[in-house]
Amino acid sequence: MTAVAIWRALGGSDARRRSLWGCFVGFSIALWTKTEIVRTGLNNSSITDASILLKHYSAGAAILAIMYYIVAVYGQYPADGEMARAVRVARVIQRAATKTALASFALMTITFFTIVDRSVPSDRFVSDHAGQWGATAYMTVFYVYLGSASAICLYQWAGAFRREERRLLRVGLGMMAFAMALGVLYSFGRMLAMWVWLADRPSVTAARGIESSTEAMQLLLFVLFALGVSVPASEQGLRRARAWWALSRLYPMWHELMTAFPAIPMEPPRSRYRELTRRDMDAELRLDRWIHDVADAIEKLRHHVPDDLMAAAKEQTAHGAAAQAYWIRAALAAKAGGAPAGPVAAFEQPAATDQDGEVAWLRRVAREYGKSSPARAQGLLAAAETAA
DSSP, rough: HHHHHHHHHTOOHHHHHHHHHHHHHHHHHHHHHSHHHHHHHHTTSTTTHHHHHHHHHHHHHHHHHHHHHHHHTTTTSSSSSSHHHHHHHHHHHHHHHHHHHHHHHHHHHHHHHHHHHHOOOEEEHHHHHOHHHHHHHHHHHHHHHHHHHHHHHHHHHHHHHOOOOOHHHHEEEEEHHHHHHHHHHHHHHHHHHHHHHSSSOOHHHHHHHHHHHHHHHHHHHHHHHHHHHHHHHHHHHHHHHHHHHHHHHHHHHHHHHHHHHHTSSSSSSOHHHHHHHHHHSSSHHHHHHHHHHHHHHHHHTTTTTTHHHHHHHHHHSSSSSHHHHHHHHHHHHHHTTTTOOOSSOOOOOHHHOOOOOOOOHHHHHHHHHHHHOOOHHHHHHHHHHHOO
């Protein structure tokens, strides 16, 4: 949670990112208060059981940040059509979230310092205070706030999960919705247990068993929520990684083509290292430009080769990508040898339904280009010129 909070702090300043950052900061503080050194240090301080109050403040603030995240996501849609109900819920949240949170924090503070028995520092607050009405009242305030907010998040994310068609985003929404379902069970389950304990005080073993099992549920909630929020971001990261890998595979062929036609690219080609590590342009955008650069260079090369070169390349190779790679190498050799511009020569380019298909084909061509023999390309060029 701490690592994700730091990562989110560097990710931008729009409403969604600020809300998620606040959520992860709050949850990370709450988790740090569970560690032994922080927990025992705070509980034995001048404010007995201070870790409990700090944990609940930070968790409550995290839930409030989630409320603002929901408003930022759903509040921007028009109030008609399929999203109307989600919008209405978001607007209700916007009006009530802050006031409800502040009222809950105030009531928690009052009950904590007045009716909760804190005569002895507690290491396991829920089980150590089993059967005590003051602690039950205090925890009831917190659990009602936490459980209600979790239920609202569950409602919104479960609805978005049903509507979403993109696979990774759907997975992320499903994990977040399941995490909030655990939050509802955790909050109201613990609250119910504490009220039952008022009527029938449990043994220490039974109380700690329930506390430990619900604690495990809460920790699973944190893991699922962190992963669920990160999955949609990972989708964009995977796209960028695939684009970067495609750039690295296309670079040798692209560089030679751009060297032959330096007027095509927007700026002179750099070394492989500088091209692959530059940060002034998104990798997907650069890949799109490289695809167009290669297409423009091929169109120019078609004026420097005989019309039979593609047919000769297809006769000498096993598949289309190799034929195209040899055509490009032979055409570059013809241009470098001073072949004058002439009529447009034949060239075969398979149709691609989308950019992914186009990139996949170019990567095959670039791979064959890297394995092609310059001598064999010169032979193909000579054969085509003879036939012409």
